[in-house]
Amino acid sequence: MVTPTAVHLQTLVLLCFVVSPSRPVCVDIPSETDAVLGKSMKLTCISCIKRDEIKSKTHVDWYYMPDKEKDTQSNKTHIYKYDVNSAVESDGPFKGRLAWNGSQDLQDVSIRIINVTYNDRGIYECIVYRQFEFDSFKPSVSLTKKIKLTVKAKATGDAAALYSQIMMYVLLVCLTFWLLVEMVYCYRKISKSDEQALDTATNYLAIPSEQKDNPATPVTE
Numbered sequence: 001m002v003t004p005t006a007v008h009l010q011t012l013v014l015l016c017f018v019v020s021p022s023r024p025v026c027v028d029i030p031s032e033t034d035a036v037l038g039k040s041m042k043l044t045c046i047s048c049i050k051r052d053e054i055k056s057k058t059h060v061d062w063y064y065m066p067d068k069e070k071d072t073q074s075n076k077t078h079i080y081k082y083d084v085n086s087a088v089e090s091d092g093p094f095k096g097r098l099a100w101n102g103s104q105d106l107q108d109v110s111i112r113i114i115n116v117t118y119n120d121r122g123i124y125e126c127i128v129y130r131q132f133e134f135d136s137f138k139p140s141v142s143l144t145k146k147i148k149l150t151v152k153a154k155a156t157g158d159a160a161a162l163y164s165q166i167m168m169y170v171l172l173v174c175l176t177f178w179l180l181v182e183m184v185y186c187y188r189k190i191s192k193s194d195e196q197a198l199d200t201a202t203n204y205l206a207i208p209s210e211q212k213d214n215p216a217t218p219v220t221e
Helices: 004-017 159-206 209-213
Strands: 034-036 041-043 056-066 077-083 086-089 098-100 111-113 122-132 140-152
Touching: 041 140, 077 098
Parallel strands: 034 140
Antiparallel strands: 041 111, 056 077, 056 122, 077 086, 098 111, 122 140
């Protein structure tokens, strides 16, 4: 016979170690815009798919426009494309310095610039064209994002980001400690309850059988 303590312990173990599988969540976040000279820089471009069970074909184009003065017109240069599960760099100043940094499901279609130079300053344009495949028709959607990149000689610390990271770690530690305290409390409460039930059963078994069959009757005058 399984005791209540064993059942509760098994439940606690399942709660601690069993993790239900979940699908990754797509979050549209803006790209960083401050690059450091000589370092690599990720140009983030997110295009979330609301229904990932629908099949689709995705085509991505990246363009670059130099940072010119207001009176002059910037020329748009095609620098990178992703199509039919293959990434291709275009000829030009970025040849050999661009790498695909996107996800397998093509919701993240970011690229990375290797060995950033001052000439990389400017506006980058990400164009995502997605065609969905249904039985009767094939609708399509397009998304365009622009990133204005600046290049600095040295990295500058972001106090707000650092504070957010510290608070996140502190919160995780506090939640973990609270969970451990709750588990210990529940375990002690269950053990105490089981001990009381066991003591009651032991005391009952210690009573002679005659007293169990013939309980004492109240004395009347």
